[in-house]
Amino acid sequence: MTLSLLTITLLGLLAPLVPAAPSANRIQKRTFKVDRLINDNFQGHNGPRQLLKAYRKHSLPIPDGLEDAAERETQRRRSAKREIMLKSANSNVKAANVGVVAATPELGDVEYLSPISIGGQTINVDFDSGSADLWVFSTELPKGSTAGHQLFNQTKSKTFKPVPDQFFAIKYGDGSTASGSIGTDRVEVGGVTVTHQAVGVATSVSPEFVADIPNNGLFGLAFSKLNQVKPTKQNTFFDNVMSSLAEPLWTADLRKGSVGAYEFGRIDSTKHTGHLTWIPSDTEEGFWKFSTSGYSVGNETSELIKVAEGHTIADTGTTLMLVNQEVSDKYYSQVPGSKFMAHLGGVTFPCDTKLPDLFLDVGGVYTAKIKGADINFAKLKGGALCYGGIQGTTSTTQIWGDVFFRSQFVAFHGGNHSLGMAPHS
Ligand SMILES: *[C@@H]1O[C@H](CO)[C@@H](O)[C@H](O)[C@H]1NC(C)=O
Ligand SMILES: *[C@@H]1O[C@H](CO)[C@@H](O)[C@H](O)[C@H]1NC(C)=O
Numbered sequence: 001m002t003l004s005l006l007t008i009t010l011l012g013l014l015a016p017l018v019p020a021a022p023s024a025n026r027i028q029k030r031t032f033k034v035d036r037l038i039n040d041n042f043q044g045h046n047g048p049r050q051l052l053k054a055y056r057k058h059s060l061p062i063p064d065g066l067e068d069a070a071e072r073e074t075q076r077r078r079s080a081k082r083e084i085m086l087k088s089a090n091s092n093v094k095a096a097n098v099g100v101v102a103a104t105p106e107l108g109d110v111e112y113l114s115p116i117s118i119g120g121q122t123i124n125v126d127f128d129s130g131s132a133d134l135w136v137f138s139t140e141l142p143k144g145s146t147a148g149h150q151l152f153n154q155t156k157s158k159t160f161k162p163v164p165d166q167f168f169a170i171k172y173g174d175g176s177t178a179s180g181s182i183g184t185d186r187v188e189v190g191g192v193t194v195t196h197q198a199v200g201v202a203t204s205v206s207p208e209f210v211a212d213i214p215n216n217g218l219f220g221l222a223f224s225k226l227n228q229v230k231p232t233k234q235n236t237f238f239d240n241v242m243s244s245l246a247e248p249l250w251t252a253d254l255r256k257g258s259v260g261a262y263e264f265g266r267i268d269s270t271k272h273t274g275h276l277t278w279i280p281s282d283t284e285e286g287f288w289k290f291s292t293s294g295y296s297v298g299n300e301t302s303e304l305i306k307v308a309e310g311h312t313i314a315d316t317g318t319t320l321m322l323v324n325q326e327v328s329d330k331y332y333s334q335v336p337g338s339k340f341m342a343h344l345g346g347v348t349f350p351c352d353t354k355l356p357d358l359f360l361d362v363g364g365v366y367t368a369k370i371k372g373a374d375i376n377f378a379k380l381k382g383g384a385l386c387y388g389g390i391q392g393t394t395s396t397t398q399i400w401g402d403v404f405f406r407s408q409f410v411a412f413h414g415g416n417h418s419l420g421m422a423p424h425s
């Protein structure tokens with residue numbers, strides 16, 4: 001992990017460390033920005049694993065063979081990782097002789113994380129628009145779960161207060177789970193502080209989280225009604241700061257192969273082209289959900305082909321894009337050599353294929369262009385075949401994850417529950 005990437009940019013006029021909630025009316029309206037870190041994570045580009053994760057996170061039926069495929073790919077990547085670690089250990093020795101600090105191995109596999117501060121302790125977490133809990137790895141975890149992770153130590157925090165009789169227990173990710181106790185603490189993100197933010201202090205995490213070394217927790221950005229704290233649901237950080245922001249919104253500017261940014265309180269119009277189109281979001285279940293009912297392949301000017309209207313969740317915490325099965329089939333029918341491979345649980349194609357762009361209806365008012373280059377997700381063993389970043393969903397729910405966000409700049413408007421979209425600049 002290259003810590004030099006850890007930068008927090010303050011934008012606008014920030015009053016230093018003023019409590020942002022709940023007494024929000026005393027506070028200057030503000031904006032803030034958090035850059036993401038690139039996480040050189042070997043699991044990141046495990047196509048089957050990411051697909052499985054998307055299905056499980058949203059409790060969708062899992063296609064036959066996918067679980068086995070994900071596990072095989074994990075084993076393969078583990079042995080590849082061992083090899084690379086050996087190689088980089090050797091090159092470190094050489095580099096040390098000439099006084100150069102070894103750079104992080106270039107692996108191409110990326111997952112994105114952002115820093116937050118809890119009671120003065122900085123922790124890198126995953127900003128997730130598909131969930132609504134903030135929880136972190138902690139010193140309360142059993143020793144076997146913590147190697148390599150940043151741990152929140154509640155005893156060390158002068159501002160931490162346990163909330164008795166409240167707990168969290170979440171199941172998501174690749175069947176992964178996390179549970180623990182609840183406290184409130186001073187949480188700071190990009191220079192904005194919530195003095196009594198509910199924080200889940202993990203006392204148990206499943207092996208998937210343990211293995212994902214650079215990631216130390218989740219920062220939920222869905223609606224608070226999805227919050228999993230029991231018996232009393234807690235507000236998300238965004239809900240707590242919303243009224244103190246210049247505008248009640250946050251934006252995701254996530255780009256392929258580079259550090260993206262989440263920005264709160266304003267829309268940086270230099271980050272997108274043209275104007276944003278606003279799409280109303282159905283937030284009944286607590287997700288950033290919208291409808292979609294048409295597509296076209298390859299040609300921007302051709303009319304969209306209608307498909308059964310489906311519900312879609314905008315999910316920054318999912319890597320791949322699950323779309324209507326018919327759309328996936330029609331898309332890959334235009335990709336020479338593409339094939340659904342049951343033992344991999346998804347569609348693959350020869351890596352040298354130039355993929356066409358995919359155009360998708362959003363809410364009947366916007367057409368999102370997903371660039372062909374962004375749909376090539378990852379090389380499979382041998383390097384000749386690649387795994388599709390877009391796959392068909394097994395249900396009527398579609399999940400649009402990072403593959404979507406790489407093509408589109410997206411604003412999440414908490415004031416009027418709508419999503420603003422435009423292509424990246
Ligand atoms: C947590 O912090 C306390 C107070 O600084 C310290 O005594 C304790 O050793 C820390 N726990 C761990 C596991 O680091
Ligand atoms: C939500 O607010 C934005 C910006 O304030 C506005 O442009 C947009 O039209 C609104 N969306 C809806 C669905 O009203």
Ligand SMILES: *[C@@H]1O[C@H](CO)[C@@H](O)[C@H](O)[C@H]1NC(C)=O
Pocket residue numbers: 299300301302303
């Ligand atoms: C794209 O679609 C338009 C309208 O249907 C058509 O006129 C044009 O020839 C198409 N372009 C390509 C490259 O297929």
